[in-house]
Amino acid sequence: MNRTSVTAFTKSRAWMDRAGTVIPTGATSAARLGVRPTPLVMAESDGARMRDIDGNSYLDFALANGPLLLGHRPQPVIEAVTAQMQAGMLYGAQHRLEAKLAEALTDVIPSAQAVCLSTTGSEAVHAALRFARAATGRRLVLRFEGHYHGWLSDIAYSGPGSAPAAPEADRTLPPVALSAGLGAAPDLLVARWNDTAGLERVLADHGSQIAALIMEPVPLAGVLEPAPGYLEQVRDLTRRHGIVLIFDEVVTGFRLGLSGAQGRYGVFPDLTVLGKALGAGIPISAVAGDHDILAMATGPAPHMGTFNGHPVAAAAACAALECYREPGFDTRLDELAGRLAQGLTELGRQHGLPVVTHQAGALVQTLFVPRGTELSDYAALVSATDRDRAAAFAEELLRRGVYLPPRNTWMLSAAHTDDDITTALECADAALGQLEENLV
Numbered sequence: 001m002n003r004t005s006v007t008a009f010t011k012s013r014a015w016m017d018r019a020g021t022v023i024p025t026g027a028t029s030a031a032r033l034g035v036r037p038t039p040l041v042m043a044e045s046d047g048a049r050m051r052d053i054d055g056n057s058y059l060d061f062a063l064a065n066g067p068l069l070l071g072h073r074p075q076p077v078i079e080a081v082t083a084q085m086q087a088g089m090l091y092g093a094q095h096r097l098e099a100k101l102a103e104a105l106t107d108v109i110p111s112a113q114a115v116c117l118s119t120t121g122s123e124a125v126h127a128a129l130r131f132a133r134a135a136t137g138r139r140l141v142l143r144f145e146g147h148y149h150g151w152l153s154d155i156a157y158s159g160p161g162s163a164p165a166a167p168e169a170d171r172t173l174p175p176v177a178l179s180a181g182l183g184a185a186p187d188l189l190v191a192r193w194n195d196t197a198g199l200e201r202v203l204a205d206h207g208s209q210i211a212a213l214i215m216e217p218v219p220l221a222g223v224l225e226p227a228p229g230y231l232e233q234v235r236d237l238t239r240r241h242g243i244v245l246i247f248d249e250v251v252t253g254f255r256l257g258l259s260g261a262q263g264r265y266g267v268f269p270d271l272t273v274l275g276k277a278l279g280a281g282i283p284i285s286a287v288a289g290d291h292d293i294l295a296m297a298t299g300p301a302p303h304m305g306t307f308n309g310h311p312v313a314a315a316a317a318c319a320a321l322e323c324y325r326e327p328g329f330d331t332r333l334d335e336l337a338g339r340l341a342q343g344l345t346e347l348g349r350q351h352g353l354p355v356v357t358h359q360a361g362a363l364v365q366t367l368f369v370p371r372g373t374e375l376s377d378y379a380a381l382v383s384a385t386d387r388d389r390a391a392a393f394a395e396e397l398l399r400r401g402v403y404l405p406p407r408n409t410w411m412l413s414a415a416h417t418d419d420d421i422t423t424a425l426e427c428a429d430a431a432l433g434q435l436e437e438n439l440v
């Protein structure tokens, strides 16, 4: 990899200007605009690396926000996709790979008896909510503040980036819309993560009207693991109130181990949403879970979609799953992530900077937050963390050839090597040194 510093962004800037005349802001997802010093325009990628149109090379820890758990352009996926393209791109009818994929998913996801396939994570979340509403005959959905479940209107409230509710709010929290004009969300309730007593109060008030409780079992915003026993309590409470428990494992799926967060923590939802790494770079998503709830898809809550079970995407997912099932796949990623997390914590100490590191499987979060701060929920995360410094850290890393999202979530892939971790830590050392210098 090119370890010399990255300085020229002339072509990226010029291309963003050109694109901006026909694509508002020049980016096709608002999530890509936060990159500093400027959003980059990429030319090619391979393994753990990407190259931009100025010729700068980056060691990639953003992984396209999650899908690239096998790295860029993994050979087994390319071969499977190419073979399927030769056989047929789209049939608008059943084909064998979709059932094979569903069989493989019921093998590896402990709570999965059946599977419905969609294209994006947002769509699969939407499908899961529909099935839950049809199965229970109830309308309300309960979600947690600071978790993300896609951009569709039913659920696009109180996600990462929204203002947290006041600390004194102790029943449901006021939903904060992601998008102008969404309105007051009468069918949505918002609760605090990691707060069993708060959840009990919400369920005492509304339990019999709630169709589904949806959560990221480890919310990506902050990588805030569930407190010991919390998931068990949520499972127990939802069962008692007849509420469908949905784990949104769009990020944690395959990344916290082959069977995701549910396998790691031993708590099993009624429905699981999968996306991102499922297709290893090709768009495909799934709702997996209880057979009777998913049976709603064929009757009261019809599941439709022109691209559902797309043959090329199903081929990619089958090939990716074979890679994820290889012995030692997740242990190796855990070890790499552990080394990175430890190294970053140690570097923070050496530089006298308040770096706190969270790790869950192949996810590592660095936060600039005073050590010892209690960080169990979104409001605490927002009030304690220095997001400007996090963005500055990502920028310093980018200038040294390491690509990390501004919110500082490091994602590990099978393409990363031990040497890559060494390089990343060397660059982090220099980047933190620069931040330290900026303080004086």
Ligand SMILES: Cc1ncc(COP(=O)(O)O)c(C=O)c1O
Binding pocket: 065, 120, 121, 122, 123, 125, 148, 149, 150, 151, 216, 220, 248, 249, 250, 251, 275, 276
């Ligand atoms: C946990 C979670 N759920 C759902 C989604 C939505 O997935 P998509 O962007 O594929 O619609 C995302 C995307 O970032 C996610 O992180």
